[in-house]
Amino acid sequence: MKPILLSDWVTVRGTYAALAYVGAVATVTQGETSWADVGDYEDLVIYLDVKEVTGTVTLQLQTSPSRDDVSFLAMVPPVALTTGTRVMLALAKYAFVPVSRYVRWQLVGLGTPYDATFRVFIGAS
Helix, strand or coil: CEEEEEEEEEEEEECCCCCCCCCCEEEEECCHHHCEECCCCCCEEEEEEEEEEEEEEEEEEEEECCCCHHHCEECCCCEECCCEEEEEEECCCCCCCCCCCEEEEEEEEEEEEEEEEEEEEEEEC
């Protein structure tokens, strides 16, 4: 199994242009230069370590065969962030969407400004 650091400790703050808008959503996507290239692997064990979170935030782990933003799909169900460590499996046999070449994270916050401090490791085989 090869260890891959998808994201070292990072704090993300999501804000809204108009807080008066009910049901506002603030999405933050990992920068393209930090996406993991897992093209040689078919099974992933994902370790999500969350140090702090405020607001309502979900994390999506997405995969795509190319660097086109529109081709990314969630490979495991979205995770509501809470402090602690969570392990998720994206196995070729059972994955929500099979693992493709690139992997990235995306945060989605609902209703109020949010922030989250977390890191993501991948064990690939």
